[in-house]
Amino acid sequence: MKIIFIHGINQQSLDAHSFQSYWLKVFNLGLQKNNLPLDVDDLQLAFPFYGDILTQHNQKNALDINTMLPNWSFFDKLPKLRERNSHNIKKALEIPLLPHYAQDQPYSLKNKFFLLSQLAKDRVLKEMVILLNHFPDFHESLVQKFISEAYLYWYDPTFKQQVHERILSCFEPNEKHIVIAHSLGTVIAYNILQELPEQYQIERFITLASPLPFNVVQRHLEPPMQRPKTLSGDWYNFFAQDDYLTTFPMQAPLFDFQPPVHNQLITTFIDKPHEIMGYLQHPLVIRCILEQLYDFSFHPEFQ
Numbered sequence: 246m247k248i249i250f251i252h253g254i255n256q257q258s259l260d261a262h263s264f265q266s267y268w269l270k271v272f273n274l275g276l277q278k279n280n281l282p283l284d285v286d287d288l289q290l291a292f293p294f295y296g297d298i299l300t301q302h303n304q305k306n307a308l309d310i311n312t313m314l315p316n317w318s319f320f321d322k323l324p325k326l327r328e329r330n331s332h333n334i335k336k337a338l339e340i341p342l343l344p345h346y347a348q349d350q351p352y353s354l355k356n357k358f359f360l361l362s363q364l365a366k367d368r369v370l371k372e373m374v375i376l377l378n379h380f381p382d383f384h385e386s387l388v389q390k391f392i393s394e395a396y397l398y399w400y401d402p403t404f405k406q407q408v409h410e411r412i413l414s415c416f417e418p419n420e421k422h423i424v425i426a427h428s429l430g431t432v433i434a435y436n437i438l439q440e441l442p443e444q445y446q447i448e449r450f451i452t453l454a455s456p457l458p459f460n461v462v463q464r465h466l467e468p469p470m471q472r473p474k475t476l477s478g479d480w481y482n483f484f485a486q487d488d489y490l491t492t493f494p495m496q497a498p499l500f501d502f503q504p505p506v507h508n509q510l511i512t513t514f515i516d517k518p519h520e521i522m523g524y525l526q527h528p529l530v531i532r533c534i535l536e537q538l539y540d541f542s543f544h545p546e547f548q
Contacts, residue, residue, distance in 0.1 A: 246421045246448065246538055247289045251412060252521070253428025253454075254394045256296030265292040268521065270340055275526035278346045283539065291415035295408045299394050302404055343526050345512065395429055399465045409437055418444040423534060424451065427521050428490070431455035432462055438473035448478040451533055453524040455482060458493035458500075472502040481507045481533050487518040509533075 250268055259267065269285060269292075276283055397404040412433065416422060424447060426434035431452040438447060450473065456462050463470075472480065484491040494508035511530070513523025524530055 246423060247291060247415075247417060248423045248425065248534065249291045249293065249412075249415050251293065251424065251426040251430035251434045252296070253426075253430045256294070257300055259294070259296060261292075261294035261297075264294045264296065267340075268292060268525065271522045271525040272531075274340060274342070275528070275531040278342070278526065279528050279531055281531070281535070281539070283535070288538075293412040293415045295411045298404065298407050298411070299397065302397060302401070340522050340526075341514065343523060344514070345527065395432075398429070398433065408433060409440075412437055416441065416445050419446070421446045421448045423447075423449045423537070425453065425525075425534060426451070426455070427453045427524065428456065428519065431457055432466075435466070435473070438475060439467075439471065441473070441475045443475065445475050447473065447476045448537060449533070450476050450478075450480045451530070452480070452482045452495075453521070453530065454484060454488055454491045454519050455495070456490060458495055463499070470500050470502070472504075478537075479504065479507055481509060483509045483511055483524060483527070483530055483533075485511055485513040485518050485523065487515055488513065490519045 252264065252268070256264055269290075273285060276285070398408065399405075422445070424434055424438065432455075434450070434452070435457060438450065441447070457466075457470075482495045484494060494510075495506040496508065497505070500506050509529055511524075511527050513527070514520070517523060
């Protein structure tokens, strides 16, 4: 069984090696916290990377968290502040433990205020996204301005073909596959699975933080939504309650096919609800990926 991970947007700061290393660390963390005696080296994993293709097209997503951070170039000249800044950067690159695994740890008053502020922000953004869903033309203009990667995928056939070829190279004829896709990667994965010939076998399709139900996305898909013919197993969709980019579950009438998509609401990080680190280490996601390869009957926490 081959497991293929497909990433979403804003990966230009990584390369193929760092992308694979980061996702593998998140996945490993989920395995470790659930006490699964598995060695990822024994699994057949693939991490197709297409973030560099956007750079080749001389484009950049304007909606980048780095644009919101202060410029530290002046402070870097000061040894003490440079050392402190270096520590902060290193800490930011660490993968935090999902709160699900640390429910008994008390929160400080400072942390409680921080979580409340993040919840308020998420609620406002979620309401805004719900509103934008009723105005797909305006929504698309925002996509064009801030998320050029998605816009290129919709309107540039060369870019779309290059992305598809990069990912398709990981599929093998007459081999069983599990496909896990995140964010915009779920749209790409859906299109690819629709195009795959019959000799490719998909045992399970897992979408994480998917924008597929949004009207602005739907207008770029061939109607109606269809279950991929190469998908012989189930389609599981995980979305976080605080994730303002995955507001809607996949259900009828838009996703009106049998068997239906299994929607699962989970919790990730309040301050980073959409990022892969909150999804890929979640115990329900871990089980969904591995239950066809592993006997979970000996692990009551998964029952």
